[in-house]
Amino acid sequence: MSWSDERVELLKKMWGEGQSASQIAKELGGVTRNAVIGKVHRLGLSNRNGGGGTAPATEAKAKPTAKPAAKPAAKTKPAAKPEAQPEPEKPAAAPVTRIKPIIPAGQPLPPQPSTNEIDPKALAKVNEIEKKAKRLGLMELTSRTCKWPVGDPATDDFWFCGLPVQAGKPYCEAHVGVAFQPMSSRRDRRR
């Protein structure tokens, strides 16, 4: 398989969308994720910049490996393609639909992470990805599927996100965002 024009374009597109190298590789077929990453680097777009949105998880790390190769690391990236895209980012998610008003009413309504004061960003993201959720059943869950529950367990309108989890976490990226909301908010109120 060679990097035809179309394939390269798809690569660019997907990479720009934040797709992982392995996913791109699958989509393209005939190549491994290594090939994709290699190509990405050769194309000079190892950096997924967009519009200052979410911070990149993994950033360039210094390589302490014993490599005496004296390389000033000249960044050859003076070129500015006229068709460069500023990356519109995710504009949507304004109304932020209330997650799920699933409360039979009359209940104590105990804990629940205040659905109220969670990063609107995170919520938006969740709503975004829940559309793409795989809607897995309890039995379909594996060690690497997002276990975020959606809907009312008492109804058949209940499923699990099922999207690929990232690192040892039980949820996908988006859900991790709202699940592990760092303790903050109401903490220091006296000011």
Add this chain to the structure above:
DNA sequence: CCCTGATTCGC
């Protein structure tokens, strides 16, 4: 163990 991207280097 699963996954991610980054880098190296023989081809």
Add this chain to the structure above:
DNA sequence: GCGAATCAGG
């Protein structure tokens, strides 16, 4: 230029 092997990390 290509990408497997390897590295580094979540």
